[in-house]
Amino acid sequence: MSDAHIVELSVAAALFLLVSGLGFAASRWRRGPGLDTLDEWGLGGRSFGSWITWFLIGGDLYTAYTFVAVPALVFGAGAAGFYAVPYTVVVYPLVFLVLIRLWSVSHVHGFVTPADFVRARFGSSLLALAVAVTGIVATMPYIALQLVGIEAVLKSMEVGGHWPLVIAFAVLAAYTYQSGLRAPALIAFVKDALIYVVVIAAVLYLPAKLGGWGHVFDAAQAKFAKSPAPADGVTLGGSGRVNYAMLALGSALALFLYPHSVTGALASRDRGTIKRNMAALPAYSFVLGLIALLGFMAIAAGVVPLSDGGAPDTNTVVPVLFDQEFPSWFAGVAFAAIGIGALVPAAIMSIAAANLFTRNIYTEFVRPDASPAEEARVSKIVSLVVKVGAVACILLLDPQFSIDLQLIGGVLILQTLPSVGLGLLTRWFHRWGLFAGWVAGLAAGLWMLYRIPNPAKHKEHFGGAAYPLDDLGLHTTTTVYAGMLALAVNLAVAVVATVVLRRVGAPDGTDFTRGSDYLADRDDPRVGDLDLDPAPGS
Template identity: 55%
Template sequence: MSTQLAVFLAVFGSVTLMGFAAARWRRPDSIHSLEEWGLGGRAFGNWVTFFLLSGDVYTAYTFVAVPTLVYGMGATGFFPVPFLVIVYPMLFVVLARFWSVCHVHGFVTPAEFVRARFGSPGLGTVVAVLGIVATMPYIALQLIGMEAVFEVMGLPKGWPLTLAFVVLALYTFNSGLRGPALVSIVKDALILWAVLAVLMIVAMTPGQWETIFKIAEDRYAVTPRTDDGLLLPVQSQLNYVTLALGSAVALFLYPHTLTGVLAARNRGTLRRNLAVLPVYTLTLGVLMLVGFAALYDGTQPIGGNANTVVPQWFNENAPAWCAGLAFAAIGVGAMVPAAIMSIAAANLFTRDIYRVYLRPRATAKEETYVSKSVSLTVKFGALLILLLLNTQFAIDLQLIGGVLIMQTLPAVALGLYTNWFHRWALGLGVGAGLVVGLFMLWQVPKLGGTDGRQVVREHFGGSAWPLNNLGLDSDATIYVGIVALAVNLLVAAALTPLLRAADVRDGRDDTREHDYVADEGDPTVRRMTEILDGEPVPTSFFTPVSRPTRFENASDDDPSRRAYPRL
């Protein structure tokens, strides 16, 4: 057994034990509810929330695929840096309102909020289905990073990855959100070690970064491609900007991001972490530079699999034990977000499909069991996507998923500030956005070859739509998600006044303005517990509060609600 494999197995085994032990981590034995299993009791404090959100946002795929894109394309691969700069101020402003309204009403998913805000079970179901569909390939992409590590260590394809995912599935089933929350602490420590290793290796390189950048610039200058380079080519700038903006919007809307948010103890905890998390982007920036370092060292992907570039670079340039820790960082970095994503998808199915259409009177215990079972199904579905489909096509599926999840922005994000949109207008807007988005994706070919211009697959080859489809003499492209979202918003905004003028019945808003600013200690906030990474949880898990019924003081003329009956 190689040293790298021994270190990897030791770390992976320790993390597995932590995942199972998390089931008893300050958890009351008598409580069996979806909020307890799927949201950690809504009680994570500052430290746990930080590690959970960082584990949620910075995934193994980010630390593997993005440096690989830099390796192949140069500056184009740096789009996550601006999109993370954009997304955190957005999250800081919006997510506190989402936290409050969900804690007042006991919502576990964004689809529940949409259903209550616009009085539309159908619209809530659309949000839930889009969330599940968009999440499945995202989980599969986490496995791509782990698969690349196994390939570098010389393990066969198939059963090692399946075994690792079985372990992940079992401890998630057993521990719920507490499992990835606890494991994320180890994940962050390993990632920080990998960053330190990169800086130390480069520090021992003659000329350090200056030489590395010069070699990279020379390599891009002699390639037949015109869309690569140390600086961003002109024809790539529009796609770069729109992709960064669209990725920021999509990250906020993905169910796993919102699941981590709802696990926070209070608004202050959430906002403090959203203010600090941009610092973590520095680690991503350093690891992205591994793409340039791999060019300098002449690192070649194994078996033509470009995703092996990063682990192979560590394997060639770091001591064996250090490379093993880097491999473990990628492996554990895949487990944490994959677990959170599967929990988020399972919660969507349970609360917004199973309970709405199949078992409206399901007990809390039954809800939890269904969600646990669905989380297993989602994980193995993602594993099948990776094992049965071409790896590159799995990546393209994730890009399509991003376009899909962006169509929920008017209902979820704008719904946190206004109920002006008509529910039918929102539904038709989502439909229009999906039709336009999928049609544009169908028109995008998959390009390859040495010059990057050979058509490998005619349809669904990416998310960069060529502007020459409009008859323009241009090599520029634009991110499909932005165009589809613009169509969605235009349709929803245009149809809302028309539907109201036609007296088409709207849904009733079951939320009040105060719900969006309520915090821990407010009498309307329910199901709060003591901080999990501070004081022990009390014996009585649910804090008894005097909570007024919805709209007990509001009339049908109250502007905070609609007078139309819910359909």
């Protein structure tokens, strides 16, 4: 290991120790009566104000994998990689009204997960189970992918072996178990401050060092013009525009269906906090656009990705750029920002997955009489299991396979939109119609993903999310995001099945919520858990 890498590792390790200490100290920060309920351990007492929620949700949604994957995609494919920018702009207006309705009804009835809401809204434990299992399956590889960002940093510092990953996640598991959601909420302040500093420094310092923005874009365009593989360059090509738009829209619709996104929102103390955050969070989208430009800067700097088993690992593009162009001490700060950027979302994701298991599987089907303290204890244990599973994905599987699993997870979570998203707006759908649509959407999505190859990576199946419409007999080179096509199948089946079931008089579940529940605010006197007796045939 070179002297420069020793400096980088020392700085990154010091900042990691700092945030680890904050994670353990968080158990005493803004503490309520204790951490022996899901409200306190899993939702921070539902007490976070505007600033804490802003950092928490931002730290939750803008992950370490985003920091390395978005510019890596821009580095390899050009303008197509910028799809992440419009989708994070579109998402906040889309969920503005829906999310505050979810917060209100959850506040009144003590819901901890989106599946809790579905169980009460449609009176179906089976439909709630489907939503819960989908959320857990979609979240697991997402946690694993945070390790990909850490691995890319470690490779750039010439740190070999998996032991640093194991140590990092062991520490993460310990302070999450002790402090719950308060740990990532407190650490998010440090994580976001570091990322803002690194990104602003990068967009001011690197282009000046590389000859200016004009040279950066010229170098990128020259690379894509010579590339034998299909790439858009600095602007989108005609055949990829529909897929770009559908991928951005589908990602926007899916973002707040992920259980960790809901967890961050439900931890807010009132409706006003949600509203202010939906208005302010696009500031992160601005930073994301700057992060994406790092891909073009890497091209201008002549970055060569590190190899992984003989093949270039494009996830190392940003770390290699920082290692190559920044002073050693600041590269260490940048690497710490990426590493800490993995720990915050990983903690929230593991808490959200654990809450889903506890509330919608354990308490619903195993121990219906579980006390609040027992629920919290089970969630703590399951959060550890989830982290172990995430580490196992990286240690035992090809990391590229984890990326494929996350791709599948995005298509899966989108299929919960009718039950969760539309369920917040209307009770028109029949519970069995929603379940049938969910099954059909999953089947269609997985079938399309299976049929998508990636010749560049020598993969016959699960090679991407852009489904060629030519396979449907439309005789065009246009591709469309498979998740949106699967959602269209889901909705069509749910609508038709609902009409048929209503015609034949099939019994529907009971709606345990009231219209006024969706407008309740912090001081509403009706707060309390519902007694959800199993509905007939649920």
